[in-house]
Structures are given as structure tokens and as C-alpha cells.
Amino acid sequence: MSAPLEIEDLVAGYGRVTVLHGLSMTAGTSGNVGLFGPNGHGKTTLLRAMSGLVRPSAGRIRFFGEDVTHLSPQAIVGRGLIHVPQGNRLFPDLSIAECLALGAWTRRARAVEDENRERAAAIFPRLAERWRQPVRTLSGGERQMVSIATGLMGAPRLLVLDEPTLGLSPRLKEELAEAVRAVSAAGVPLVIVDEDVELLLGLAKHLFLVNHGTIGAEIRPGETIGHDAIMAMYFGH
Template sequence: MTAVLKVQALAAGYGSVEILHRLSLEMGSHGNIGLFGPNGHGKTTLLRALSGLVTPRSGRIEFFGDDITGWTPRRIVDAGLIHVPQGNRLFPDLTIGECISLGAYSKRSRSSERQNRETVLSIFPKLRQRWDQKVRTLSGGERQMVSISTALMASPRLLILDEPTLGLSPKLKEDLCLAIQAISNNGLPLIVVEQDIEFLLRLANHLFFVNHGEVASEIRPGQGVDHSEIMSLYFGH
């Protein structure tokens, strides 16, 4: 069966600085993957390369068997690879409803706009109650709900979440975890970047440790996690 995503010997960076050094990983047709590792070691650069925001210098990216290396962000979105970046990058003066509706701008998502909206509001019922509220008045957790909802309106075939719980309280983190689990249970494959390994393990069964722009270690489905091993990956022996 065709892999959802295959990254082969990917190199990418900014200006004269190379961040990713021939990084390779593969996402099969079953289960989610999680990325973790120290800040500044290539996780976000990898996500930007996958979504066309950074042009790879070499290597190959396949999405459901199609070579998407060097595609524009718009073409990648049209193909169904949707990336929710860090930081709730929303339009503050739009309402929740207006922001979410923007997610359905592509041709492939317009036909399922109504169905996607109902799915979003079943996962995040609070947004239905606040449909006409300005985004700038929302809490961090509520903005993250809107960000993910906007992404779901694009009819993703793969959803990428970059540190979705950053800055959230334990209660909001738990609520968001349950919502993301519901999204996954609907059959949508996920790539999640998180520093909280316990959170990550609830969402992904295949983990990759990214360090110095490479996959330094891999935890496969069913392998189990030794927390002392995780600590040694971060801080050395």
C-alpha cells in the first residue's frame, strides 16, 4: 500500500545555513507519527519543507506516491497536505466563522464545505456558540481550536500540527488532546510535533527524534518507550 508520506535524504535551510542534513522518514498508511527533539534542530524546518514554505536543496518528498518536491504551497494545499503552524496565525479582526470559512477556499474543499463545518463544530462545539465573536478576543486555547478547524475545512488528507499545546494550561491541553484524538479517529492521518512526550504518545504510535537536522532515533509502533532513554536522547548519557 502506498505510504502517506515518504521523505528521502532531504536537505533544507535558510540562506547559507543548512538545517536539515539528508533527513529521511516514512509514514505508512496506518497510524500517526510524532516528532520530538530539542528546539532549533530542524522539526519546524522539516514541516515548512513539507508544506512548500521552504524549498528543499536536495532530496525528495512523496505524498501518497506523488513527488511534491518543490511544489508551491498552494499546490500542496490543493493536494490535501495541510499544516497548522505554531502561534495561532489568524486574522484577529475576523470572526470565528469568517476565519473557519477561509479554510474552504480551494476547489477540492468547496464541495464538502457544509459537511466539514458540521464535523468541525461537533469536535469543537464551543465554536458554534461563539461563531460571531472576534478572534482577537479569544484565549490561546480557543485560537488553537480555530486554527485546527480552519485546517479541517480544507479537506486534508494529512494534517500536520506544530506544537499545538504550546503555552496552554493542563486543562486546555487535555481538552485539545481529546479533540485531536477525535479527528484521528475519523480516519485522518496526523503528524504532530510536541515536546510533551506523554501527550505525543496519546496521539502517535511512531515517533522520530530529530536532532541536528537528522532523524537520530526512531520508536516504532509496539516498541514501547523507556523514559530514561528519552532523557538520554535529549541530554546525552
Template sequence: MSEHPLLEISGLRAGYGRATVLRGVDVTVQRGEAIALLGPNGHGKTTMLNTVSGLIRPMAGAIRFQDEDIVRRDPTEIFRRGLVHIPQGSLLFPRLTVQENVLLGSRRPEARAHRSETLELVQALFPKLQQRRDQLVGTLSGGERQMVAIAMGLMARPELLVLDEPTLGLAPKVRGEILAALKQVQRTGLTLLVADGDIDFLFELTDRWYLIELGRVVGSGSADQRPSQQEVMDMYVGGTHPTASSTPAGNNG
């Protein structure tokens, strides 16, 4: 484990206009970890990920990536530093081929130097994309487009890969393929920060989790402290906190 967290978020407040969504969020991600963000829709998960990647300027708080303050950095600079964000409903280039889209991911200097090697890895992870390499992305299924988005993210050779709802609207078979691919790259040491509505997907992929409710971190735990099915239901529809952690994660260090 590194001396400093790869990503350290402290006292983060952010929102849209005068509307505050995040109300003092504290989250840490160590290098090599896979972290899940849990919580009902509209409670701050996407806002947090967008703020971390520079798409939203925070109102207050600190964000340190590789022990450097990135609060005032623009999204392009944050990307170049190795924090790669695949947002919900990723914007691809529908009139370009699968191969052309995937190769656009290798824009970081570190990625360009290893483009052929990384492309081989991506093709092994997602053989469907190799089969459709010359097909226009606009003609793909939703699951195939999500594979392209993840492949683009991996082509950047990220230090931290941030995914927002990677399985949203996908068939179970496709979810399984994406889970297998992410588990494989995570075993190589890639650090992941993932928000998704599929609780089973998250707990199978990740090491630790944070629960965000009404813009605050209200609970946390490790993968072996998985909440019961009833607690999961309560988290998403009843607003009841899980019992795996008795204090908010941000107060645990």
C-alpha cells in the first residue's frame, strides 16, 4: 500500500448553481483498490465523480490525486495525470468505427508509447470488439457501445479508472462480460472507483464500499462486510443505513 492514497477527497461540497448536492464528503482510494459507491439515485454519486474528474468545480473541500491538489485543474489536465472517467452514457463517435473510437483513448503520452500492447489487452478482454473493429459505433448494441467506452478508458492506461453506471440498462449476459473484463484488469493492479445500481456487480468487483445518502457518506465497509439483501433494499428505498460500519467512512481515516 502506498504512503499516500492514490485519491483523497476531504470535506467535498459541490453542486449545480446554488443547489448543493455534496455536503462534506470524505473518501480515500488506495492504489490497487477497487471501490464501490452505493446509494439511491440523485443522492450525489454522479456529482462526486464529475467533481473528481474536473467536470464540476467544487464549492469547498480538497481533492488530491497522486498527492497533488487537482481542485483547480481542468478535466484535460486531470485526464493527462491518469484519472480517466467513463461517465454515464459515454459520448462516443457514432460515425467512426469501433477501432477508431478505441484508439482515440490513447491520447495520454504514456498511453501512446504502449498503444500496441494495450490494444492487444483490450482485444483479449473484449473479443466482440475485435470482431466488429470495422463496424460503425452508431450501429452497435448498447452493451457493445459500453464495451467500446471501457476499452477507450483502458487504452489511456489510467492510474485510476472511474466508471459511472457501467451496467445501466444492460442484459445480464453483457453485465457478466463487463464484470469479467474489469476483474481481470483489476487483478493486474488497476485502481477502480465505480458507481452502479447493480449491487451484486459492485460487490463481486470491489474491495470496499461507501454509501452516499443525501450528499453525505453515511456508511462504509469491506467486501466481506456486505449488507444483507434486506439492508440493501432499505438503503435504496427506505433510507436505512447498513450496519457494516457504525460511523461514516470519512471519520475512519
């Protein structure tokens, strides 16, 4: 079986600004994948290219062996590559229940909608209490939960989380990390970007440092790495 995610020499950016300079990685064969690296070095652009929001100018992205480089976001979601963007505002005036219903928009996802809704409610009991509440009235942490729950509704074969704990208080961060662990335990493979190194190390055994628009370092499963070594990679020597 081919790897869930194979990226070859990916070049992408915005207008005249190139952010990714020939990035290559193969991921997902051995559990969750963590991406880390300094801000502004291409993590989010990489995720946006994977989900089709950014058109790569060169290179290739394969999802379970299928070339998805130039597919529309819609087609990519339909194949089960679900991207939960950073600081997602979601749909401010829709209720939680409506957001989740939209999450199951694709045909694949609709077939298992009820099942996934129960799963989401079990992982995020806080949301189940306020099903009819508009998203704009929720706190940042709760909105992040709706965002991930909406992603789960898409029946992900690979769930991509961009900074799920960004800007949250330590207590909420822990609650969300717990939820992300529960999502992973439910058998959904993750690609996760987060600045919280402890969270990454706890969730993913396969880590990539994204630096200057390429992969700066790869930590394979089995290789042990400490918090300090990662910090050193962030800041360079």
C-alpha cells in the first residue's frame, strides 16, 4: 500500500512570493505525523497546498498513491484528506449542529454522518451541551473544538490539524490536547502542526522540521529526541 502522504519537490507560494522551495516528505506510514518549525517558514502553506487552497507551481502531492496536486479542494475533501485550518473562524452565524452537518457534506462523509456525530459528541462533551448555539458566541477554545469536530464529520482518512492549541490558556490547551489524543485513539491518522512541542512529542512519533520552505530535519519513529533538541532546531545553533 502506498503511503498516505507523499510530497515531492513541492514549490508553492502566493503571487510572486514563493514559500515552499522544493519540499519533499513521505508520511503517515507509521502513525501520526508532527510538523514543527519557526513561523513563516511554510508549515501553513504546505497544509494549504495539500488541501488545494494553494496551487503548487511545481512538484507533486500523492494521497494514498493518487496524485491530488491539481485537484480542487472539494475533490480533495471528497477523498478524505481533511484540513482543519489555523484559528478557524468557521461559520460565525451557524450553530454547532449546522457546522457539523456541513462537515459531512461529501457523499463519503454523509454515509457515516450519524456515527461521526456521536463520535464527535463523545470526544467533545462540551459541544453536545450547546448544539444549537451560534459559533460566534463560543470561546476560542470551544470554536477550535467545533472546528476539529467539523473535520471529524468529514470522515477523514487523514486529518490535518493546523495549530489546534494556538492562543489557548494552559487549561484549555490540555483539554484540547486530550481531545486530539482521543481523536487519534479513535483511529484517525493525524498530521499535526503545533508550537507545543510536548503535545507533538506525545502524539506523533514521526516529526518533520519545516524550515526555509523545505524539510530541515526528519525524526523517524524510534529515534528519540528531547524537548531541548527540538528547541535547538527551532532556533538553530
